[in-house]
Amino acid sequence: xxxxxxxxxxxxxxxxxxxxxxxxxxxxxxxxxxxxxxxxxxxxxxxxxxxxxxxxxxxxxxxxxxxxxxxxxxxxxxxxxxxxxxxxxxxxxxxxxxxxxxxxxxxxxxxxxxxxxxxxxxxxxxxxxxxxxxxxxxxxxxxxxxxxxxxxxxxxxxxxxxxxxxxxxxxxxxxxxxxxxxxxxxxxxxxxxxxxxxxxxxxxxxxxxxxxxxxxxxxxxxxxxxxxx
Numbered sequence: 001x002x003x004x005x006x007x008x009x010x011x012x013x014x015x016x017x018x019x020x021x022x023x024x025x026x027x028x029x030x031x032x033x034x035x036x037x038x039x040x041x042x043x044x045x046x047x048x049x050x051x052x053x054x055x056x057x058x059x060x061x062x063x064x065x066x067x068x069x070x071x072x073x074x075x076x077x078x079x080x081x082x083x084x085x086x087x088x089x090x091x092x093x094x095x096x097x098x099x100x101x102x103x104x105x106x107x108x109x110x111x112x113x114x115x116x117x118x119x120x121x122x123x124x125x126x127x128x129x130x131x132x133x134x135x136x137x138x139x140x141x142x143x144x145x146x147x148x149x150x151x152x153x154x155x156x157x158x159x160x161x162x163x164x165x166x167x168x169x170x171x172x173x174x175x176x177x178x179x180x181x182x183x184x185x186x187x188x189x190x191x192x193x194x195x196x197x198x199x200x201x202x203x204x205x206x207x208x209x210x211x212x213x214x215x216x217x218x219x220x221x222x223x224x225x226x227x228x229x
Contacts, residue, residue: 001058001079006051012043013095015051015078024073025086026062027105029098029139031125036160036176038129038141039094046094046124050085051078057085062105077107090114093124097135156184 005018012030015023031037033044051057059076061067066075078085087107089095091114099108112135119126119133129141142159154164160176162169169187171177181189 001060003056003058006053006055006057008053009044009048009051012040012047012089014073015047015057022071022073023059023076023078024069024071025089025095026065026075026077027097027099027107027111028086028090028095030089030095031129031139031141034175034177036179037139038131038143039125040141042128043089043094043125046089046092047085050083050088051080055080065100065103065105087111087114091118091123093118093122093126096125096131096133096139098138099135102136154186156182156186158182162187 004020004023007016007018010016010022011033013025013028015025017023030043030047031040033040058079059074060079061074061076069075084107086095087110090097090111097108097111097115099105115133115135118124119131125131125139125141128144130144131142132140143161152163153161157176157179160179162174162176162179165186169189171189
């Protein structure tokens, strides 16, 4: 196993290493940080408690699985001393199991057993959120309270809580990124020029095309760019 030191926690399932690439923890998934998903910040907080910056960790690859993902991140099980951090996140309910591509790795049985116990005992996201249980799909969580029933949350944005106008809001006024829009878009986030410029730069860097400005179709993602790693 390779050893390394943690530089920082990127999100609930990704670590940046000192002097090296980032590591995506294998066979698990957490709510996406910056998406507004329920428990995303708390999942990242649990990982910081388990492996704070400066912690020496061991990295274990899985011969059944890919070693590097399409973003160049190492795909590994992370150990702090004898603690399997991937498994510890699932046990605490900070992560769910995700067998990407349908492939089960070396610790699949232990991960599944831990997830079922955490779910039955409503630990972590299983108690704090409405969460999808499907080990063959990524984590998906929603607040337990139906936000679209709240007077302060516009139903056009069902996965986050954005108040209806007035006042009119721009992408820079909200903390959410890449959220779902259903039907109308009262704040016209799709027309936010600053957001479109940022999105244009990001997509050009990835070699993809930015479509002409248009109203959000039903169920489309608002183009407020996703910030951070």
